[in-house]
Amino acid sequence: MTSISLKGVCKRFHSFEAVRDVSLDIAGGEFISLLGPSGCGKSTLLRMIAGLETATAGEIGMGGKSIQHLPPSERNIAMVFQNYALYPHKTVLENVAFPLLMQEPMIMRLPWLRRLAPGRRLVDDQIAARVDPVCRMLGIDHLARRKPAELSGGQRQRVALARAMVRQPKLFLMDEPLSNLDAKLRATTRAEIIDLHRRLGVTFLYVTHDQGEAMTMSDRIVLMNEGCLQQVGPPLELYNDPANLFVAEFIGLPKINVLDLRIEDRNAFLGGQPIRDMPGELDGAPAPRKGALRVGLRAEALHLCPVDHPHALRGHIHIVEHLGNEAILHMSLGGEDICVRVQPAQAAGLSPGHEIAVRPDWNSALLFDAAGSRRRGERMRAAA
Numbered sequence: 001m002t003s004i005s006l007k008g009v010c011k012r013f014h015s016f017e018a019v020r021d022v023s024l025d026i027a028g029g030e031f032i033s034l035l036g037p038s039g040c041g042k043s044t045l046l047r048m049i050a051g052l053e054t055a056t057a058g059e060i061g062m063g064g065k066s067i068q069h070l071p072p073s074e075r076n077i078a079m080v081f082q083n084y085a086l087y088p089h090k091t092v093l094e095n096v097a098f099p100l101l102m103q104e105p106m107i108m109r110l111p112w113l114r115r116l117a118p119g120r121r122l123v124d125d126q127i128a129a130r131v132d133p134v135c136r137m138l139g140i141d142h143l144a145r146r147k148p149a150e151l152s153g154g155q156r157q158r159v160a161l162a163r164a165m166v167r168q169p170k171l172f173l174m175d176e177p178l179s180n181l182d183a184k185l186r187a188t189t190r191a192e193i194i195d196l197h198r199r200l201g202v203t204f205l206y207v208t209h210d211q212g213e214a215m216t217m218s219d220r221i222v223l224m225n226e227g228c229l230q231q232v233g234p235p236l237e238l239y240n241d242p243a244n245l246f247v248a249e250f251i252g253l254p255k256i257n258v259l260d261l262r263i264e265d266r267n268a269f270l271g272g273q274p275i276r277d278m279p280g281e282l283d284g285a286p287a288p289r290k291g292a293l294r295v296g297l298r299a300e301a302l303h304l305c306p307v308d309h310p311h312a313l314r315g316h317i318h319i320v321e322h323l324g325n326e327a328i329l330h331m332s333l334g335g336e337d338i339c340v341r342v343q344p345a346q347a348a349g350l351s352p353g354h355e356i357a358v359r360p361d362w363n364s365a366l367l368f369d370a371a372g373s374r375r376r377g378e379r380m381r382a383a384a
């Protein structure tokens with residue numbers, strides 16, 4: 001199993017810094033998602049590991065050895081792209097066998113010369129011995145004679161995966177491989193990739209901008225923004241313990257509620273409404289006595305309560321989303337739109353325009369300063 005190490009890796013395109021000082025250690029066999037908004041540098045980082053781009057600075061190692069001097073073909077890495085990059089004129093079988101054929105001498109690669117080549121049958125048998133089990137494993141063996149145009153999106157995706165697998169690479173790099181599939185197919189193919197990773201046991205590096213995909217597939221998520229690492233950790237760590245406001249807002253659906261917290265003369269206001277039940281500690285630190293901060297509360301950290309409750313924060317519903325197993329209430333609170341996750345029974349009878357009230361679960365409140373840095377575990381006498 002192959003580990004990857006990145007030390008101070010940078011990539012500059014003219015004066016633009018696409019990747020800035022990225023250091024990261026990936027253990028052999030891990031499933032890592034590179035997650036972040038469009039243009040944050042995910043693909044560039046992947047392409048540098050594959051050898052398709054050269055790092056401007058820093059070191060890239062694989063299995064404890066530097067690979068920067070190696071051309072892509074010698075890195076033993078398989079890459080699966082968003083557009084599958086299949087050869088349209090070749091059959092499924094020929095597409096899958098192609099990387100193995102390319103490792104053979106020239107005489108074996110040219111169709112009209114191949115017939116004359118000595119040992120052709122042996123090579124064919126050896127290639128078939130590698131291709132057939134992979135096609136069976138991915139359930140595409142019955143499509144062997146079809147051309148890519150005669151396949152569905154999910155089938156094409158599996159052919160691309162099979163072609164990557166036959167080389168028995170040490171590392172799989174995948175760049176948004178599911179983005180051309182519809183929602184249902186994306187869910188099944190996602191499960192297939194997780195299963196594939198479990199069965200092969202090799203290192204997977206998977207680029208996506210879909211936080212749901214990263215949350216469900218990865219051992220660890222690497223979240224990037226503007227070329228920089230924001231946080232690296234298991235999915236639930238990023239959800240429950242985000243390093244900053246960017247991470248808190250990028251991970252989780254619906255997006256975390258972020259409200260202004262203002263404290264003056266021991267009086268606290270959340271989203272402009274007075275709060276009287278704020279505990280002495282917030283987010284692992286003593287609550288501030290004055291100043292302005294931002295409080296992050298996930299949709300499940302707000303609980304419905306009676307409108308006349310002494311600690312209620314009141315607002316009006318503007319959308320009710322019934323999702324079957326739960327409902328999301330969108331309400332306005334002091335001019336800010338927030339989301340509240342409730343049981344379907346709690347949402348029954350609620351509609352836009354209704355006045356409702358919520359109480360925050362202060363134990364799961366996250367605190368950020370005006371610049372978006374997390375204010376956890378610090379002593380905060382004055383935040384202003």
Ligand SMILES: Nc1ncnc2c1ncn2[C@@H]1O[C@H](COP(=O)(O)OP(=O)(O)OP(=O)(O)O)[C@@H](O)[C@H]1O
Pocket residue numbers: 013016018036037038039040041042043044045209
């Ligand atoms: N060859 C290039 N020349 C100049 N700029 C480039 C080049 N390749 C990428 N960039 C820029 O570098 C930044 C990072 O691009 P990259 O493709 O790595 O982003 P990404 O996070 O993968 O985005 P997406 O999710 O949209 O694919 C972008 O601003 C892009 O325009």
